[in-house]
Amino acid sequence: xxxxxxxxxxxxxxxxxxxxxxxxxxxxxxxxxxxxxxxxxxxxxxxxxxxxxxxxxxxxxxxxxxxxxxxxxxxxxxxxxxxxxxxxxxxxxxxxxxxxxxxxxxxxxxxxxxxxxxxxxxxxxxxxxxxxxxxxxxxxxxxxxxxxxxxxxxxxxxxxxxxxxxxxxxxxxxxxxxxxxxxxxxxxxxxx
Amino acid sequence: xxxxxxxxxxxxxxxxxxxxxxxxxxxxxxxxxxxxxxxxxxxxxxxxxxxxxxxxxxxxxxxxxxxxxxxxxxxxxxxxxxxxxxxxxxxxxxxxxxxxxxxxxxxxxxxxxxxxxxxxxxxxxxxxxxxxxxxxxxxxxxxxxxxxxxxxxxxxxxxxxxxxxxxxxxxxxxxxxxxxxxxxxxxxxxxxxxxxxxxxxxxxxxxxxxxxxxxxxxxxxxxxxxxxxxxxxxxxxxxxxxxxxxxxxxxxxxxxxxxxxxxxxxxxxxxxxxxxxxxxxxxxxxxxxxxxxxxxxxxxxxxxxxxxxxxxxxxxxxxxxxxxxxxxxxxxxxxxxxxxxxxxxxxxxxxxxxxxxxxxxxxxxxxxxxxxxxxxxxxxxxxxxxxxxxxxxx
Numbered sequence: 001x002x003x004x005x006x007x008x009x010x011x012x013x014x015x016x017x018x019x020x021x022x023x024x025x026x027x028x029x030x031x032x033x034x035x036x037x038x039x040x041x042x043x044x045x046x047x048x049x050x051x052x053x054x055x056x057x058x059x060x061x062x063x064x065x066x067x068x069x070x071x072x073x074x075x076x077x078x079x080x081x082x083x084x085x086x087x088x089x090x091x092x093x094x095x096x097x098x099x100x101x102x103x104x105x106x107x108x109x110x111x112x113x114x115x116x117x118x119x120x121x122x123x124x125x126x127x128x129x130x131x132x133x134x135x136x137x138x139x140x141x142x143x144x145x146x147x148x149x150x151x152x153x154x155x156x157x158x159x160x161x162x163x164x165x166x167x168x169x170x171x172x173x174x175x176x177x178x179x180x181x182x183x184x185x186x187x188x189x190x191x192x
Numbered sequence: 193x194x195x196x197x198x199x200x201x202x203x204x205x206x207x208x209x210x211x212x213x214x215x216x217x218x219x220x221x222x223x224x225x226x227x228x229x230x231x232x233x234x235x236x237x238x239x240x241x242x243x244x245x246x247x248x249x250x251x252x253x254x255x256x257x258x259x260x261x262x263x264x265x266x267x268x269x270x271x272x273x274x275x276x277x278x279x280x281x282x283x284x285x286x287x288x289x290x291x292x293x294x295x296x297x298x299x300x301x302x303x304x305x306x307x308x309x310x311x312x313x314x315x316x317x318x319x320x321x322x323x324x325x326x327x328x329x330x331x332x333x334x335x336x337x338x339x340x341x342x343x344x345x346x347x348x349x350x351x352x353x354x355x356x357x358x359x360x361x362x363x364x365x366x367x368x369x370x371x372x373x374x375x376x377x378x379x380x381x382x383x384x385x386x387x388x389x390x391x392x393x394x395x396x397x398x399x400x401x402x403x404x405x406x407x408x409x410x411x412x413x414x415x416x417x418x419x420x421x422x423x424x425x426x427x428x429x430x431x432x433x434x435x436x437x438x439x440x441x442x443x444x445x446x447x448x449x450x451x452x453x454x455x456x457x458x459x460x461x462x463x464x465x466x467x468x469x470x471x472x473x474x475x476x477x478x479x480x481x482x483x484x485x486x487x488x489x490x491x492x493x494x495x496x497x498x499x500x501x502x503x504x505x506x507x508x509x510x511x512x513x514x515x516x517x518x519x520x521x522x523x524x525x526x527x528x529x530x531x532x533x534x535x536x537x538x539x540x541x542x543x544x545x546x547x548x549x550x551x552x553x554x555x556x557x558x559x560x561x562x563x564x565x566x567x568x569x570x571x572x573x574x575x576x577x578x579x580x581x582x583x584x585x586x
Contacts, residue, residue, distance in 0.1 A: 080534055129551070
């Protein structure tokens with residue numbers, strides 16, 4: 001009995017000392033394992049099967065390389081344009097097939113001359129996601145050879161329509177003129 | 193075929209610069225495959241052909257781009273349902289559900305049990321009708337037209353049920369944040385659904401005889417478009433395409449939503465990773481989906497409301513959602529289909545990003561698999577990957 005009890009006490013003491021806020025669940029252990037290798041990141045658990053990391057932009061490639069050992073699939077790269085803060089938020093969403101956990105990896109970069117290193121060498125599928133983010137938001141992913149017109153027409157390239165300051169109605173009026181002018185019932189609001 | 197006499201040095205120089213637009217010799221040419229080709233569905237691939245072999249394939253999407261994600265930022269939360277469901281045409285309930293699940297999570301609503309049961313039944317019906325549509329597309333590509341005509345006739349039964357439940361045949365606009373828009377029309381609808389499931393179950397062996405156990409299917413798909421497990425994971429391939437390479441990943445088992453953790457079903461997995469394995473995995477999944485629907489019908493709809501009760505719902509155009517973000521995903525017939533919704537506390541979403549499964553298996557993977565394939569195998573590879581162009585364009 002004594003033999004069994006001793007190690008238990010030691011384990012508990014270790015957990016409290018190292019990571020007091022991470023519970024001893026599969027998510028907690030996963031976050032802990034990654035944070036040990038990447039101490040510059042912040043990690044937290046959102047809920048069951050959802051974890052979150054915040055990483056500085058200059059170390060994102062390094063971090064994703066560490067994370068790719070546990071998370072096999074890069075689900076998507078979402079760009080959110082925070083116009084007031086003057087920043088783009090890039091959310092790399094990962095899925096771990098072995099652990100069944102979804103992870104958000106968040107980083108922020110300035111809107112002006114936004115540049116990021118590519119993660120194509122870790123997940124080749126990032127090529128598609130980065131092409132899309134480049135076309136819609138104008139972020140340049142260094143090392144991706146296929147940045148250029150992808151989904152949009154060539155004349156719309158470099159207009160970056162998904163940015164919050166893109167004048168959508170103005171663009172529609174410019175391209176289609178009065179042919180497609182539509183107003184709501186009160187004739188005051190222009191609707192697309 | 194007679195070759196035009198071109199000096200070898202010139203030909204090599206041209207190849208270095210990727211110049212194929214004008215044929216250098218009679219065997220090398222550039223071919224625009226789609227968007228008018230039946231197999232590609234509003235999608236185009238530029239093939240650089242060397243005789244009958246594809247030397248290089250470049251995917252050329254964008255014919256279906258309508259800027260849904262941008263438009264969704266300009267509209268109130270509930271109006272977006274009628275917009276986002278158009279992202280996935282053959283199973284439009286999938287975008288409705290992922291968007292509603294994400295918004296539910298941000299608000300923190302507990303969706304009533306009855307609504308969850310109805311949503312689950314609708315999702316499974318959508319899967320089955322999408323499988324039927326896929327059988328038609330795949331059968332047509334390999335020259336077997338009969339099973340396709342049967343399949344579309346069986347899909348019609350599901351469309352009729354959808355019409356009675358939701359009012360729409362293809363686009364339903366039915367699942368909304370907080371529940372569903374209408375209740376089940378009555379017990380006769382449940383009886384009709386059970387009849388349909390049993391009818392389809394009895395017809396599966398006909399499909400086996402004419403399509404899945406057919407010599408032509410084996411000849412055309414075996415060893416075509418092979419990918420291995422590591423390649424599939426690195427390229428974020430999901431759904432039946434991933435399961436055909438030996439990875440048992442299914443959102444319904446690994447990240448259970450709705451009632452899937454209470455249901456008993458299996459995940460068919462094959463190891464070969466070629467087109468035949470992808471076809472057979474889909475065949476087994478049709479059987480599992482029928483089995484799931486049967487279990488749901490045995491369970492029966494729980495009593496109670498079908499929509500959350502919230503005083504804010506009285507003014508839908510000004511309905512505000514608290515600050516936050518959420519990611520929700522479901523297993524569609526194409527793979528892992530997810531939506532990421534960001535709210536800044538106003539009545540319109542700040543950002544909606546939809547992750548279509550074809551984004552990963554319809555661009556880089558397709559380009560890799562087509563390299564070295566015969567021209568006749570191009571539609572087979574396209575259809576066994578089950579590429580859905582609106583996922584890519586959105």
